[in-house]
Amino acid sequence: MSAPxxxxxxxxxxxxxxxxxxxxxxxxHAVDGVSLTIPKxxxxxxxGESGSGKSTTGRIVLGLEPPDRxxxxxxxxxxAALGTQAWRAQRARMQMIFQDPLGALDRRLxxxxxxxxxxxxxxxxxxxxxxxxxxxxxxxxxxxxxxxARYPGALSGGQRQxxxxxxxxxxxxxxxxxxxxxxxxxxxIQAQVVNLLCDLQAQLSLTLLFISHDLRVVRQISNTVAVxxxxxxxxxxxxxxxxxxxxxxxxxxxxxxxxxxxxxxxGRMVLAGDPPNPAARSQGCAFHPRCPRAIARCASEVPKLSxxxxxxxVACHLVTGPQARTQDAA
Amino acid sequence: xxPLVSIQGLSxxxxxxxxxxxxxxxLGKxxxxxxxGESGSGKSVTWLAALGLLPRHAKVAGSVRLDGRExxxxxxxxxxxxRGGRIAMIFQDPASALNPxLTIRKQLCEALALHRDLSGEAVKAEALRLLxxxxxxxxxRRLSAFPHEFSGGQVQRIMIAMAFAGxxxxxxxxxxxxxxxxxxxxxxxxxxxxxRREMGMAMVxxxxxxxxxxxxxxxxxxxxxxxxxEQAPANxxxxxxxHPYAQGLIGALPPLDGPRRRLTAxxxxxxxxxxxxxxxxxxxxxxxxxxxCGAAAPTLAPIADDRAVACIRAEASRRALLGIAAE
Numbered sequence: 045m046s047a048p049x050x051x052x053x054x055x056x057x058x059x060x061x062x063x064x065x066x067x068x069x070x071x072x073h074a075v076d077g078v079s080l081t082i083p084k085x086x087x088x089x090x091x092g093e094s095g096s097g098k099s100t101t102g103r104i105v106l107g108l109e110p111p112d113r114x115x116x117x118x119x120x121x122x123x124a125a126l127g128t129q130a131w132r133a134q135r136a137r138m139q140m141i142f143q144d145p146l147g148a149l150d151r152r153l154x155x156x157x158x159x160x161x162x163x164x165x166x167x168x169x170x171x172x173x174x175x176x177x178x179x180x181x182x183x184x185x186x187x188x189x190x191x192x193a194r195y196p197g198a199l200s201g202g203q204r205q206x207x208x209x210x211x212x213x214x215x216x217x218x219x220x221x222x223x224x225x226x227x228x229x230x231x232x233i234q235a236q237v238v239n240l241l242c243d244l245q246a247q248l249s250l251t252l253l254f255i256s257h258d259l260r261v262v263r264q265i266s267n268t269v270a271v272x273x274x275x276x277x278x279x280x281x282x283x284x285x286x287x288x289x290x291x292x293x294x295x296x297x298x299x300x301x302x303x304x305x306x307x308x309x310x311g312r313m314v315l316a317g318d319p320p321n322p323a324a325r326s327q328g329c330a331f332h333p334r335c336p337r338a339i340a341r342c343a344s345e346v347p348k349l350s351x352x353x354x355x356x357x358v359a360c361h362l363v364t365g366p367q368a369r370t371q372d373a374a
Numbered sequence: 375x376x377p378l379v380s381i382q383g384l385s386x387x388x389x390x391x392x393x394x395x396x397x398x399x400x401l402g403k404x405x406x407x408x409x410x411g412e413s414g415s416g417k418s419v420t421w422l423a424a425l426g427l428l429p430r431h432a433k434v435a436g437s438v439r440l441d442g443r444e445x446x447x448x449x450x451x452x453x454x455x456x457r458g459g460r461i462a463m464i465f466q467d468p469a470s471a472l473n474p475x476l477t478i479r480k481q482l483c484e485a486l487a488l489h490r491d492l493s494g495e496a497v498k499a500e501a502l503r504l505l506x507x508x509x510x511x512x513x514x515r516r517l518s519a520f521p522h523e524f525s526g527g528q529v530q531r532i533m534i535a536m537a538f539a540g541x542x543x544x545x546x547x548x549x550x551x552x553x554x555x556x557x558x559x560x561x562x563x564x565x566x567x568x569x570r571r572e573m574g575m576a577m578v579x580x581x582x583x584x585x586x587x588x589x590x591x592x593x594x595x596x597x598x599x600x601x602x603x604e605q606a607p608a609n610x611x612x613x614x615x616x617h618p619y620a621q622g623l624i625g626a627l628p629p630l631d632g633p634r635r636r637l638t639a640x641x642x643x644x645x646x647x648x649x650x651x652x653x654x655x656x657x658x659x660x661x662x663x664x665x666x667c668g669a670a671a672p673t674l675a676p677i678a679d680d681r682a683v684a685c686i687r688a689e690a691s692r693r694a695l696l697g698i699a700a701e
Contacts (some may be wrong), residue, residue, distance in 0.1 A: 093555035200643045230412035231582060235626035235639035242636075257556065264628035264637065288631050301560035304630055305588035305612035312589075314564050315557045318525045334557075 049219060049251045052080040055104050055114030057097075061323055072322045074100040076275040077114070080253075082268075084218075087245065087252040089266030089283060091259060091298070095322050097275040098255045102221045105253060106138055107131055118219070136166045139212035143224035145204035149196040155207045156182070156192025162214040181210040186240060202233035206240070213244070221253045226261055238264055259302045263287050271295045274320045274330040277349055281356035291358045293335050329361070337362055376442045378403045378543060378576055379424075379461075384436035384446075385600075386416075386423045391648045394419050395600040396436070398674060401544065401576055408587030408608065409580045410623070411597035412644055417580045420597075421546045425461060426453050459489045462537035466549035468529040472521040478505070478532055479517040482539060489540030504535040508565060527558035534565065544576040551586065563590055584627055588612050593680070596620045599645055599655035602674055606681040616683045618660045618691050654685070662687045662694060 054077045060069040075097040082088045090098045103109045105116050107123040116123045118138065124130035139162075142148045149158060156178050163174045179189040185206040196204055205225060212220060225241070226234040238261060245252060245265075256262050262269055263283045270280040271294065279292040290296045300313040317334040326333050332342035341361050349359040377400040386394035394416045401407050409417045422428050424438040424446065438446040445456055457463075465471050473481060482501040486492055492500055498517075505513035508531040510524075521529055530550060537545055547566065551559035567590060570577055581587050587594055587608070594611045596604045596619065604617040615621045625638035642659040645651055651658050653668040660667070666686055674684040685691060 093557065202643060230644075231584070231623055232412060232626045232640035233643065235628075235637035236641070238628070239637055239639050259556075260628040260630050263630060264634060284634070297557055297560075299630065301556040302630060303585035303589040305584045305608075305624060305627070312560065312564070314560045316561075318527060319555050319558060 047084060048081045049084040049119060050080070050082040050105060050253070051117040051120075052078060052101075052105060053115050053117070054079050055101070055111035055116065057100055057104055057109065057111050070323055073275050073325065074322060075104065075111070078272075078275070078277055079114075080270060080277075082251055082253060084251055085249045086267040087254050087265055089262035089269040090253065090255045090272060091257060091262050091269060092272035093257060093319050095274070095319060096272040097322075098272050099223055101272070102140070102223050102253060102255050106140055106221055107134070132166075136162070136168075136215040137217050138219045138221070139215065139217040141205075141208055141212050141220065141222045141225045143227050145201065145208045145228070146196060148208050149204060151196050154193055154195060155199065159192065159207065159211045159214055162211060166215055168215060177214065181214060184213065184244065185210045200233075201229050202236055205229060205237055209237075209240070209244070213248070216248075217250070219251045219253070221255070223255045224257070225254075227256065227258065234261070241265060259287060259298060271298065274322060274325055276330065276359065278331065278359045279357065280349070281354070285354065285356065291352060291356065291363045292360050293337050293362070294331050329359075377401055378405075378441065380439045381420070381424060382437045382439075384420060384423060384438060385434070386419055386428065387433040389431060392650070393600050393647050394423065395671075397600075397602055399595060399602065401578065403543070404574045404576050405593065406570065406577045406579065406591045408591030408594040409578060409597060410582065410584060410587050410594060412582065414599075414644055414647070415597040416600040417597050418548050421463065421548070421578065421580070425457055425463065427457075458485065458540040458542070460540075460542055461544045461546065462540060462542040463546040463548065464530070464533045464537050464550050466552050468533040468553075469521060469526070471533055472529065474521050477518050477520055482517075482532075482536055485536045485539035504538060505532070507538070507569065508532070508535045510535075527554055527561060530554065530562055531565065534562075534569070538569065538573075541573075542575065544578065545570070546578045546580070548580045549582070550579075552581070552583070559586070566590070584612070584623060596623065599650065600647070601655065601671070601684065603656065603684045604682070605674065610681065616677065616681075616688050616692055617685045618662050618687070619656045621691065660687075662691050
């Protein structure tokens, strides 16, 4: 494993939320003590349901939002404060891709111009070199230079996401945060974009933070996967191992809720209760009200993320150490 | 035995552009049929057309029979009996299907009054029973709540309760769980399966999620560009897809276990309905396409019991899947 490119150490972020116009402001902990390490050239997948804080984590890592506590380091140096000169310089090397490509593109601007924009902003190359770079980028995302003259409205969903990807790659970034980049695409197009992303990552030795609710896509692209629930990481491990042998009851439920065509799963694990409300986090383990295996301790004590062997870390009172793991497997 | 619903040669055109180009589909009593395909393939339009829910400018042709009686173009009075009473529909976005300024009780009672001969206290009792049936906790008190006071999963439960208000024989569930989180999706699908078993109701599950369809349906129809290209029992389709498009869809799905492989993406994009290629609509994206594919659109032909495929290269495609060299 090479040196980490991105190190996130116990970041937290809370927002003030009012209930009603005159209600008292309550703190919503969107992200609560998240630590992650992404080695250079690898992909970390971040999965969780809506409200689990995965997008906020991505925004903090990019420096789009300051963390209340904790720190993000990029190549060993702390990420600069938003809007500063240093942050701008750093931002050319860290880019982001969002779920909705149409929302991320300007409908009234030719897509070639939009791909060139980051080069203009960061003052990279002469105008002629920029034009060349745009053509290269269009080819890199498997489009033709002719596509550059089109407007977003004249492109399909998959093509738009390729344009967004080309624009993100314009400044030759080292690090890419992808927030649900293929969720809005049809299955066959999704596969095209996932393959393209894997190819580009290998060619350009990109480091990725890949945020998605789709376990299949995350496994396909990630080396390591972290599962988030209500702002905390509940389980983290290697992608293949994690989904094959989930330890945390929540990960088990997620895997069980992702049916595979061709084989009917015998006993599907269906969680009771609603998705968690970040504003009304329960005492103890945030998952215990929906957990089928919760014990008394879960309601009072927050479980710590601790290693259970095999490179796996789990935050659950019921999963402790390598012994418990073999018991579960039996 | 007459099927519950039988659709024949159903076609739809919006301002001269054909979007549904001859769909044949039959559904037995109590059967669960999955309808898969990409956006724009005509999955939803099929049922909107069958129920007369498309805007006036849509040109609909063909035949849709319910218990042997034609309902396509039937008078409004007949359709009012069918919609909600015989065939109910739930949609992807439940929140926009409910009226935000009316209580749940009011909306449930409205549906009950329309489809059942109930009045006064009986309506309210039935509304409460339905809400309990779909698993809304504290139903008696929650009846007087407004839609925004429920979570996304609960709103979909309420939509399901409303769909059951008319005791339908068939439920069309159009992407019922797409907007929901994975664990909530599992809850809703289990609820649908339970109620369907208890009431012996047929269901059409429209979804782009092959896993969801595989697990909840007995039979699956794959749609592409306004036509059904393959129809088969669910387990057979996913184990042994024959149409190159069906193979492509299944190959494009990343596996959740086993070794990682490169996804077999289908090249290109879905054709624009206004500029359909001649012959087979999938030919331009198909790796097995041969010259005759461009000549005429293949018809859905039976290849085995309860299996049909619309592909003239079906044999070659089957061999390719089994890894046998062609010729």
